[in-house]
Amino acid sequence: MLAADFAHLQQDVEMLNASQCDWIHLDVMDGVFVPNISFGFPVMEAMARVAKKPLDVHLMIVQPEKFIPQVKALGAYMMSVHQEACPHLHRAIQQIHNAGMQAGVVLNPATPLCMIEEVLADADMFLLMSVNPGFGGQKFIASTVDKIKRLRQMLDAVGSKALIEVDGGVDSTNADMLYRAGADVLVAGSAVFRAPDPQHEILVLKGLS
Numbered sequence: 466m467l468a469a470d471f472a473h474l475q476q477d478v479e480m481l482n483a484s485q486c487d488w489i490h491l492d493v494m495d496g497v498f499v500p501n502i503s504f505g506f507p508v509m510e511a512m513a514r515v516a517k518k519p520l521d522v523h524l525m526i527v528q529p530e531k532f533i534p535q536v537k538a539l540g541a542y543m544m545s546v547h548q549e550a551c552p553h554l555h556r557a558i559q560q561i562h563n564a565g566m567q568a569g570v571v572l573n574p575a576t577p578l579c580m581i582e583e584v585l586a587d588a589d590m591f592l593l594m595s596v597n598p599g600f601g602g603q604k605f606i607a608s609t610v611d612k613i614k615r616l617r618q619m620l621d622a623v624g625s626k627a628l629i630e631v632d633g634g635v636d637s638t639n640a641d642m643l644y645r646a647g648a649d650v651l652v653a654g655s656a657v658f659r660a661p662d663p664q665h666e667i668l669v670l671k672g673l674s
């Protein structure tokens with residue numbers, strides 16, 4: 466939703482409701498963990514009232530575990546926290562599960578995969594940032610493709626069925642490559658909302674058109 470028209474959020478959420486997208490991804494920024502502020506809970510509550518797809522809430526904030534009850538109150542399906550923001554990551558995953566949500570762990574481009582080695586079997590999803598978080602509309606970092614392949618091998622090695630999500634600079638020029646590398650979930654912002662026909666662009670990204 467970061468690339469949506471914030472003056473017409475209802476219209477944009479309804480467009481996604483009517484589309485073939487699977488989830489609605491919400492990027493929360495606090496101006497501390499990342500150098501920008503996006504939107505907070507009052508705005509997300511407004512979007513959640515209109516949304517008919519599962520909410521995928523990506524917190525780019527310090528101390529994300531403090532907000533587990535509020536994310537749960539939104540009716541979120543998935544809550545993702547950054548490894549870099551959680552010194553007690555294993556506990557944060559447990560707390561998200563205890564709240565009844567799926568738990569995702571996010572890595573910035575410069576964070577090596579070894580940082581999640583001990584929680585491979587615990588999280589439901591691992592989100593690899595393919596841009597440095599903070600702004601929409603950035604260029605995809607090409608080395609992410611190899612990182613996806615290596616993460617897929619690590620998950621297979623421990624028998625984890627966790628999903629791999631990719632976020633940042635995803636568009637129709639790299640979606641197929643990311644899927645082939647092992648990504649399960651692609652986050653697209655600008656590619657969808659800047660397209661002449663956003664619903665058709667979603668089909669293109671999913672390889673359905």
Ligand code: ZN
Binds near residue numbers: 490491492523632652
């Ligand atoms: Zn995100």
